[in-house]
Amino acid sequence: MTEKLKLAFYWAASCGGCEVAILDIDEKVLDVVAIADIVFWPVAIDIKYNDVRAMDDKSIDVTFFNGSIRTEENAELARLLRAKSKTLVAFGSCSCYGGVIGLGNLSSKEELLHRAYITSDSTDNPEQIKPQLHYKEVHIPDVLPANYALDQVVDVDYYLPGCPPKDTLVWSAIEAIASGNLPAKGAVLAPNLTVCHDCPREKHDERTIKEFKRVYNFQPDETKCLLEQGLICMGPATRSGCDASCVSVNMPCRGCMGPTDQVFDQGAKMISVLGGLIDSDDPEEVKEIVSTIVDPVGTLYYFGVSKSLIKQSGVKRR
Amino acid sequence: MVVTDEKTIENTDWEPRIVGFLCRWCSYAGADLAGISRLDYPPNSIFIKVPCTGRVDPTFVLKAFADGADAVFISGCHLGDCHYIEGNYKTMRRFEILKETLKQLGIHERRFQLTWISASEAQKLKEFLTSMTSSIKELGPIQLPILAPLQKEDKQDD
Amino acid sequence: MSDIKPADINILRAKGEESLYPDRPKIGISMASCGLAAGAGKILETIEGELKNLDLDWIVTKTGCPGFCQKEPLLYYHAPGKEKIYFGELTEKKAKDLVKELSENTVDRDFATWKIMSDVTIDDKTLFISEETEIEDIPLYQEYDFFKKQHKIALRNCGFIDPQSIEEYIAKGGYAAFQKALKMKPDEVIDFIKKSGLRGRGGGGFPTGLKWELCSKEDSDIKYIICNADEGDPGAYMDRSILEGDPHSIIEGMLIGAYGIGSNEGYIYVRAEYPLAIELLDIAVQQARENGFLGANILNSGFSFDINLAYGAGAFVCGEETALIASIEGRPVEPRIRPPFPSQSGLWEKPTNINNVETWANVPPIILKGHDWYSSLGTETSKGTKVFSLVGKINNTGLVEVPMGITLREIIYDVGGGIIDNKKFKAIQTGGPSGGCLPESHIDLPVDYESLKEAGSIMGSGGMIVVDEDTCIVDLAKFFIDFTRDESCGKCVSCRDGLDACHEILNKITEGKSALEDLDYLEELGQSIVDFSMCGLGTTAPNPVLTTLRYFKDEYIAHIEKKECSAKVCKALITYEIIKDNCVGCQACARLCPENAIKGQKDKVHKINQELCIKCGVCFDTCRYDAILIRSGDK
């Protein structure tokens, strides 16, 4: 390759973990620099939005976009980078699926602001002042009515999920881009299998659950399937590629990698799995067992509310 | 802080749309019987035949809601009578979790129901549909307003 | 244990001789059960008291029974160098006087019964011989009627030695036979006994040597020998007398038998009703052990043998050998079928040889004096002597040991001294309750196994009951049947219910409620019991009935047809009447009559109210004027 690749990195509604994930490739970052020029990376290099606006359309080869779209600014930059980039990669779970922030979609924008500025326990705001969008010449981007995954705002070429994406996945993505050996548009740059495939724990076929537990309730057996021990592990409904990192350290999978290609709704599939675990034929007892699942949406749609069938219905219906 | 759909002022034109997943051996046969028996029931329900309620993937339910159903119900053989031995038990267990999840997602629990109707219970089917339809009419059209559409202004391939 | 050497036996013997014939006057009191019953205990006390009174340093010893029961209590006096004088029918006063008189040498001749001038042991050692006579004209033992025809082998030491002294037994030649046997081979011992012709004295008469041989040939590490001392016949006490008078003779006999058969353990099965015998046996066995005659490696011969005592609770049937074995084993006492014979499978299912007391007691003399000597006594088939317990209506009751082949007449009249009051001899029951009743026509029958059997009776263990005309023969049969019925173990229908049925018929006869055909039935039933019973008890129990029916049928018929009991015993058939001519009206009978059945004024002839009379016979016994008549039938 004679000409160096032009790469851009952007963080929208993001925690910054994804930026660190890029650095997790360690010394290989030097290889990246060898083949590519980084044209935009707010966290690392001082290039202004206007500089980007000034770029020719499609002048950036690949943009790695992390974070969801929560504010007007996020949406604007998404659109901008889409225009300037040949390839747009949704980087990280927030960008791919809306992420944790998506749980905010269970409440309205007003409720969220009210909670954040007025009622939260750490707030001392007796005058109940809320942020102003306009002050003199300053315009502060507004919060959008909901949280969106990147592809709900702009077209996305590839998805690289994970919270944050595993270094190995990041590196293989970069390699693929460098070599031009890319899959079809819209592909997820991770294996199309579930975490269970990589999980070393023993699994059995019987229903065993009389009560669902949470990690702080007990010390799980390190060799046995966590689901069989009553912990809700999203592994069966979650794409692999993370090397089963969480389950390897005795923590249940939270589902950051999203579902596999064939699955429309990660949470819905997980409901089937959990239903299969309940050990009771008595409807009343079943209800009781189900009641031990605390916060089902927060558990089953930790990263995926924005992209869930129900919550994206409005998007589709247009 | 759960957002639930609110009752809106009744629009006389509006009729609820209800999707029912009926198992092939009992409830669908019961619906057949209702038809043969010339039983009247509200036309708001549309039935989807599945071999067993155990086939009903929660995704189907979500899909139905997402596609605009005002209510969804699942109807199968009575517990213990499942043609496939225990498929309806599996449904029953799933249903409970799904119902809780839907509640949290803002869908009124009356909009998602599970019932057992055998092949001979055409009358029961009629009663169920009648009561469900009127109950949904009371609730009004479903509102899933949260993720309002955001225009993809710069969409290139449009 | 057995550290005794033959030399020591000589010491024991010397001690025994010293004790038998000490250097000062000695009184031996017959203290067997019979003597004690007659009052020997008091006599002993009296004599000891009087000796003390008179400050006499005489020796007093207890002996067994010399056999002449009629004369009990009995004692002998022996001064060194003098003859041995026996005094019988003692009373306390007589005994007291006797001591004084003996010390003063003023004894009345009539007071003494017989005397012994010498004592020679079975191994022909003379212990004493006396020329001098302290009291004149006392009959010699050998010439005394009661002893004249007797020949004492089994009873050789009874009444002569202290049964508690092994030394005295040895002094009389004891354990010499055993020592002789030890020098023989075991099969030689058996052969010796076989040649002697000794037959089982318990009743069966099976050749003893053959029995030993059968047992010795059985292939078994463990064999038992048993002494059957379960003497159950009423009125028979031959075994008791030996047990009480000479227990060591049994131990020695068993030792010889055990050596011959190859047994190392023996039992003496003795009935618990013989407490004195048990006590003396216990002492004897203990002494034998202490002196090395029982235990391991006896007399350094390598032969070991010990004896246990087993006590029976007195069931008659325990005398049957299989029942006896069951009793020792602790099982319910029931005979079982033979074969297998005890010699094949006996105690604890091991080969077992059982012999009766008298048989064992006969063994040592045979070994010592030779089988030729023994077989020269008796008849062709029945060798040696037999002890009989002679009781009944006879003058000299007691234990007699006579050579086989002696006639009943000799026993009854010569030894027994005839019938009491010179009444008429009626019958003699031999062989105990299972034996037969022989009439006067058989009085010259020689006493041996075969002759008795032919006459319908048996030798049995040696009971002999003499009855006179005052004994009702039906009643006698009833008595024996009652006994065997009671003693039947109850296993076989024939014996248990059959004997009861016999008893019922006999009872009917004595009550005059019978018919003539009952006699045929009784005979058939008796025969069936004999045929159908398993053990010796049942097969012999009807003998009294069968023999009396054979020899005294007339008397049965008289009971049935004439309602007449000639002996005037059967109460239902007799009436008591007053002979007017003899009655003086003394009122003695009327006063004693328990039912007030006799009425009559003083000096007037009395009358018996027959309806009230219970036929107790008090009036008859009371009347001094022979005014009471017992009437039965025509008589």
Place this chain on the structure above:
Amino acid sequence: MVNITINDQEYDIEEGKTILEAAQAMGLEIPTLCYHKALSPYGACRLCTVEIELNGRTMYQASCQYLVEEGMNIQTESERVVNGRKKMIELLLARAPEAEDILDLAYKYGVKDTRFLKEFDDVCILCGLCIRVCHDRMGFKAIEFINRGIERKVSLPFEDFHEVCRTCGSCSTYCPTGAKAVQLENLTHHTPRPILSEFDQGLATRPAVYTPFPQAVPKIPVIDRNNCIHFQTGECKICQDVCEPDAINYEQEDEIVEREVGAIVVTTGFDPFDPNRLPQYGYGKYPNVITSLEFERISSASGPTEGEIIFPGVTEIKSAAILHCIGSRDENTNRYCSRLCCMNALKAANLIRDKLPDSHVYEFYIDIRAAGKGYEEYYQKMLRSDIRIIRGKVAEITNIPDLPEDEGRLTVVAEDTLLGAILRVPVDLVILMVGIEPKKDARDLAHILHLPCTEEGFYNEKHPKLAPTETVIEGIHVAGACQFPKDVPDSVAQGESAAAAVLSKIARGEYITEPTKAEIVDDHCSGCRNCIGLCPYLAISFDEEEEIAKIDSALCQGCGVCVASCPSGAIIHRGYTDKQIFAEIEGVLER
């Protein structure tokens, strides 16, 4: 072998045999009483005594104990032997004048009477069989003879009840006086627990070795291990000793036989309704309240009463009530109709009238269900008879009489719904027409065979009209009352139908199934094993090598449970794919 002569006939007999055994083997009869093949010979009754001539000696010995010896000349019926036997019989007769065995012998030997009648309370002949069976076979030693001679009797340790006795009852079974002499209540304070005959509805007893019922297939006796003494204590083994073909094997264990078959027909039948659940009818409280099945045995000529309608404590049956629908058509028990009871009840009424012509019979019914060939005609015939057929459900059965003369009888309280009158009918017999219920373990079997059941537990046929004997499980058929209550003709019809259906399938040699099946896309399967436990047909297995699940399409019935549950969407349901259903949803919701 030893050569002996019995009754002038020469025989070669195996050594070690008793004379009795030898004679019996040669077909000669020798009377015995205390002898039992199973027990060691004892020789107490002496009846088997024979005359033996050996080596010139004549003896009389009990043949049950005496062993054969070379050269024996035996007479079993010589004059003296016969004479003796007569005496023995007479003596035994005195003890037990009514014992059948002895009376038979007496008749045979011409003994007419006994002259020694005993005044005993008991009739024991002291044969010792009871003691020997207790000691030798049961190994208990709970009884023994005590005393001797005529005082001898069978008694207990220290003449008192003792725990040694296990109340097994062998002693009374072996008693030749017909157990008159050995009565268990005199031997133990325990109540004997007889083994009740299942076939006779517990109305009769049976031994621990028994043939379940006369028509059993195979008709071979079995040992009831729970009650067999041998399996309790290791003793007894009598049956083994007496079985000449040596067919008894205690080592035999239940074994699981595996057979590969092409089809299974489930014909497990039903359980009768347990009337204890309806206490108002007094079943179990009054001995003369019985179930229809008990009546069936009582009225059977081969039953415990040989067909006589008699009950302990009931002197005369003047009237009887037959109650329909006990445990059928009742909201409190079973709502369905058991179908066969109406006709059975009418038959029962007819039987009672037949056997007890002077009796009155009342039928209490809700509706008469007489659908069947000739049934209605039979019902009409019964209507015309003098049997009173009353429409009304019985409220209760009570023993409190209305009239003093009915003391001791039962009163049926019911309403005659046609007359609208309350009836109180005194009766002596109540027959409860118990309904049909699924077998108690019907669901267990259903679980094993993966058969769907009705709510009550009857097996579901695949289709009532199109596939009446098939089930949803290919190759498994049902017939008879396990599917739903049926009478015999219907059961036979369905059974034959099932047999024909099975044969036609087997004859075809191949298997045709519906195409709607689940299928795993191997590449998409992550091997999470969620689906495996869900399949009720065990059609899904885990391939350990490939680490993915596999579906056996022959076993798969196409319910789709696994499809809906596959969290990675790796299972496709042919005929009901997600795409198809999605399209359907979208289609129905498009306006």
